[in-house]
Amino acid sequence: MNSHEYTDEELINQFQAGNESAYLELVERFKNRLFSFIYRFVGDVDLAEDLLQDTLVKVYTHKHSYREIAKFSTWIYTIAGNLARTELRKRRRRATFSMSALGLGGRELELPSPDHTPSKIHEGVQTEAAIQRALAQLPLHFRTVVILRDVQELSYDEISKIMKIPLGTVKSRVNRARLRLQEILSNLDENRRNKA
Amino acid sequence: MDCSDFRVLASAHLDFELSFAEQKSFLQHLEGCELCARLLAHMQKIQLHLKQGVSTSLSPDFVARLQERLRTDLARRPAWWRRLVEPGASGLSPASLGGLAVAAMAVLAISLSLFRQEAAPLVEPAGQSLQAGPSFKLIPAQPGSANPAGVADVSTGSDSLLERRDPARRDFSRQMKYVSQVGRP
Numbered sequence: 001m002n003s004h005e006y007t008d009e010e011l012i013n014q015f016q017a018g019n020e021s022a023y024l025e026l027v028e029r030f031k032n033r034l035f036s037f038i039y040r041f042v043g044d045v046d047l048a049e050d051l052l053q054d055t056l057v058k059v060y061t062h063k064h065s066y067r068e069i070a071k072f073s074t075w076i077y078t079i080a081g082n083l084a085r086t087e088l089r090k091r092r093r094r095a096t097f098s099m100s101a102l103g104l105g106g107r108e109l110e111l112p113s114p115d116h117t118p119s120k121i122h123e124g125v126q127t128e129a130a131i132q133r134a135l136a137q138l139p140l141h142f143r144t145v146v147i148l149r150d151v152q153e154l155s156y157d158e159i160s161k162i163m164k165i166p167l168g169t170v171k172s173r174v175n176r177a178r179l180r181l182q183e184i185l186s187n188l189d190e191n192r193r194n195k196a
Numbered sequence: 197m198d199c200s201d202f203r204v205l206a207s208a209h210l211d212f213e214l215s216f217a218e219q220k221s222f223l224q225h226l227e228g229c230e231l232c233a234r235l236l237a238h239m240q241k242i243q244l245h246l247k248q249g250v251s252t253s254l255s256p257d258f259v260a261r262l263q264e265r266l267r268t269d270l271a272r273r274p275a276w277w278r279r280l281v282e283p284g285a286s287g288l289s290p291a292s293l294g295g296l297a298v299a300a301m302a303v304l305a306i307s308l309s310l311f312r313q314e315a316a317p318l319v320e321p322a323g324q325s326l327q328a329g330p331s332f333k334l335i336p337a338q339p340g341s342a343n344p345a346g347v348a349d350v351s352t353g354s355d356s357l358l359e360r361r362d363p364a365r366r367d368f369s370r371q372m373k374y375v376s377q378v379g380r381p
Contacts, residue, residue, distance in 0.1 A: 027259060035254050045252050052254075053262055060266055131245055149211075150246040156211075175207030182239050 008072035016063050023063075026072070027056055033152060034080050040147045041084040043136050051087060055080040074161045077152070081144060081162060088140065134184040142177035149174050197225040202232045206239060 006014070006022075008029065014022035034055060039048035058079050059066075066075050135143055141163075148159045156174075160167045197205075202225050208214050209222055226233055255261075 024259070027262065031254060031258065039252065040246075049254060049258065053258075053265060056262055057266060057269060061269070127245055131242065146246070150243050153247065171208070171213075174211075175204065178207050178210070178239055178242070179203060181242055182235065185242060186238065 009068060012063065012066055012072050013068070016066070023060060026059070030073075030076055031056070034076065037077065037147055037152055038080055038084050040132070040135055040151050041081075041143065042088060043132050047087065051080070051083050054083050058083075070161065071158065073154075074158055077148070077154070077158075078162050081148075085140060085144075130185060130188050134181055134188060137184050138177060138180060142173065142180060145170060145173045146177040146181060150178075197221045199225075199229060199232055202226070202229070203235070206236055209236070210239060210243060 006025070008026065011022040011026050011029075015026065031052065035048055035052050038051045038055075039045060042048055042051065055076065059076060066072065135146070138146065144163060145159060148154045148162065149156075154162075156167055156170050159174075160170045163170065165173075202222065205214060205218060205222055209219070214222060226236065
């Protein structure tokens with residue numbers, strides 16, 4: 001059986017039994033998803049990579065604390081989310097976190113849009129920058145739900161388990177977070193137009 | 197439906213979570229309210245951008261760096277720790293390790309309770325002398341005397357310190373002395 005045919009839960013079971021290649025398969029499956037989740041959370045590429053590494057190291061060293069009562073994805077998102085939140089709190093305490101910094105780390109941008117004309121690329125970068133700035137302005141509990149729902153496309157049920165809050169609270173929080181995000185982006189847009 | 201109801205249901209509409217009746221009145225409001233139509237269009241646009249994912253990607257050597265870190269991190273841990281967290285390495289199953297942990301906790305709890313009994317204050321608060329036992333008194337500190345610090349006088353009576361603190365222990369000890377004396381030829 002090919003390792004691609006195993007479920008995440010089967011792979012972690014194999015890893016718990018000592019199969020290291022099952023761990024590498026899980027890393028391959030989750031690294032990009034988790035990276036975009038953490039990046040949207042912290043808004044800094046290098047920090048997102050470091051936190052992703054911390055998350056995957058934790059999965060390796062704490063593999064036996066995973067129990068099959070939960071989905072593997074719920075477990076790993078919980079670890080990543082907790083690490084990202086802790087880091088953000090630390091940074092806030094140190095007051096060195098610059099919300100305006102996009103923190104792209106000098107790395108080149110790859111646009112998901114199929115249209116790669118220079119003007120479209122510029123527009124895409126602008127939009128992404130604006131969205132990242134708006135996300136950074138959201139309170140942490142709103143940011144978390146909107147990233148889990150709209151970036152990671154997780155179900156309300158899974159978000160409720162990750163955040164340990166009732167399903168109804170998740171739904172209302174997602175709605176309020178989306179409205180707040182829309183409000184922030186409208187204001188940013190208005191400011192930009194006024195400056196122009 | 198008014199604009200505030202519309203805002204409450206906007207997110208559920210985007211997630212296809214509205215009931216048929218709710219959806220109908222939602223769309224009716226949408227047709228007649230330009231402000232809400234603009235709000236919904238903006239929300240849809242943001243959602244689409246978020247779904248497209250981030251435009252940055254991981255470094256190409258990310259997995260190699262992760263493996264290197266795992267190697268160094270694990271090598272830094274002491275061998276006994278590695279055996280403990282890696283049940284395969286110690287040859288013990290997680291259940292056996294759990295049993296060992298419970299046994300260790302039990303031993304620790306018993307030792308602590310014994311230690312606490314031994315370390316209880318030897319001098320009682322005033323007015324709370326032990327039943328029928330010799331009372332303790334503090335000898336005031338006297339410079340130049342044999343007891344300059346003023347320690348508790350524990351020399352009175354023949355019972356041991358523990359016996360003086362615990363009447364049950366004292367009674368048992370006295371009974372044992374009696375039995376041993378009676379039993380002598």
